[in-house]
Amino acid sequence: MDEIAADPSHPRYASLLMRYRLEAAAERGMLAGSAMIAHGRGEAFDYLLGERTTASATVACRQALAVLQAAKRPVLSVNGNVAALACDDMLRLADLFKCPLEVNIFYRTPERMEAILSYINERKKVLGLDVSVLGDAPNATIPGLKGPRAACHREGILESDAILVPLEDGDRCQALVAMGKDVVVIDLNPLSRSAKQATITIVDELSRALNTMLDLAATEGRLTIDEAYDHHAILEEGLTEILSGLNNA
Numbered sequence: 001m002d003e004i005a006a007d008p009s010h011p012r013y014a015s016l017l018m019r020y021r022l023e024a025a026a027e028r029g030m031l032a033g034s035a036m037i038a039h040g041r042g043e044a045f046d047y048l049l050g051e052r053t054t055a056s057a058t059v060a061c062r063q064a065l066a067v068l069q070a071a072k073r074p075v076l077s078v079n080g081n082v083a084a085l086a087c088d089d090m091l092r093l094a095d096l097f098k099c100p101l102e103v104n105i106f107y108r109t110p111e112r113m114e115a116i117l118s119y120i121n122e123r124k125k126v127l128g129l130d131v132s133v134l135g136d137a138p139n140a141t142i143p144g145l146k147g148p149r150a151a152c153h154r155e156g157i158l159e160s161d162a163i164l165v166p167l168e169d170g171d172r173c174q175a176l177v178a179m180g181k182d183v184v185v186i187d188l189n190p191l192s193r194s195a196k197q198a199t200i201t202i203v204d205e206l207s208r209a210l211n212t213m214l215d216l217a218a219t220e221g222r223l224t225i226d227e228a229y230d231h232h233a234i235l236e237e238g239l240t241e242i243l244s245g246l247n248n249a
Contacts, residue, residue, distance in 0.1 A: 015043065015051070018085055018207070025084030029115040038081060038167070045188035046205050048242045056237035057204040061212040064164070064184040064200045066223035071162035071182065074099040078135075079106065079175075082166045082206065083116045087123045089210035093164070094099055094131045098216055102156035106169055108148035129191030144175040166206050167192040186210075190238040200231060203238030 014130060024033050053061075068074045074097045076090055081101070081184040083090075094101040103116050113135060120133050138151035140158040152158050163176060169195025176183045177197055185198035186209045195201040202209045214224065 003223045014207075015046075021084050022229055024083070025115055025119070028119060029111055030119060031080045031112075043190070044091075045242060049064055049188070050205075050236050051205070053208045054238065054241045056158055056234050056241065057209065059213060060200055060202040060234050061204075062216060062223055063214055063226055064202060066182065066212045066225040067149075067160050067182050067200065068093075069217075069222055070225055071097075071099075071160075073160045074162045074164070075156050075160040076101045076117070077128055077157060077163055077165040077168075078103050078120070079167060080112065083120055085209045086166070086210050087120055088127060089207060089214060090166075091124055091129050091131050092214055093122070093210060096127045097216070100153075100156045101131040103133070104149065104152060104157060104172075106149050108151070113190055122233050130166075131164065142172065142175050143181070144178060145172060165194075168198075168242050170194050170197065190235045190242070195235060198231070198248060200229075201235060203235070203241075205245055 017110050022031065056128055072162040076094050076097075076099065078087075078090055078101055082096070090101060101120065103113060103120070105112060107114070116183045117136055118131065124131055124133065134153040134156040136151055142150045142152055142157065149169075157163060157176075160181060160185070162182040164184045164186075165173065165176065168183075168185050168187070173185060173194040174197050177199065183197075184197045184202070185194045186202045186204065186206050187195045187198075188203060188205060189195060190201065190203045195203070
């Protein structure tokens with residue numbers, strides 16, 4: 001989904017590429033009707049960040065990578081927008097951690113699940129990666145949640161001890177934390193319920209955050225968990241950086 005009629009030298013090429021990926025994913029039936037609205041809201045925060053990975057986001061990426069590396073049963077959770085925007089990088093991370101990637105979506109229909117799963121498996125084959133992709137036959141339920149989004153795989157989300165859930169909704173984040181899991185969220189809005197409730201929140205654009213983690217793993221290998229890491233302080237720094245962008249707009 002990377003064939004885009006825009007010059008890579010365009011100053012906003014990365015943003016245009018993400019928009020194109022969403023358009024292509026929508027045509028494949030991967031997205032919910034609100035997907036574009038959610039992405040646009042994130043872009044607004046990214047403008048204020050200067051469309052860059054901040055110092056506090058890098059600190060959060062380091063801690064997230066360390067926690068996921070140390071986990072005994074890590075899992076990466078994917079929804080429609082994540083599959084559209086950063087499927088390859090999520091697969092690369094899953095391969096790095098030797099863990100499953102599980103599709104779990106808010107507005108679940110058989111058609112959407114099939115569209116997302118088929119796309120991920122296509123990309124997995126192109127990349128030549130041996131990653132377990134779950135989601136087609138959930139056999140467990142996330143405690144405290146109701147409806148289709150509670151469905152999950154026992155060998156994936158249910159039994160995981162650490163989970164990366166980019167672009168998460170607040171209720172599911174809260175339920176996962178209540179289960180005792182280390183929950184890593186990527187969210188451009190530091191004021192969202194997910195951002196506040198997570199164990200670690202990376203206030204950054206999805207693909208940049210994933211690439212930061214992949215680069216850190218490639219250059220520094222296994223990282224050590226920072227026992228003094230302060231989740232709320234990192235969120236405050238992210239908010240300060242956004243407000244600084246607003247004041248300088």
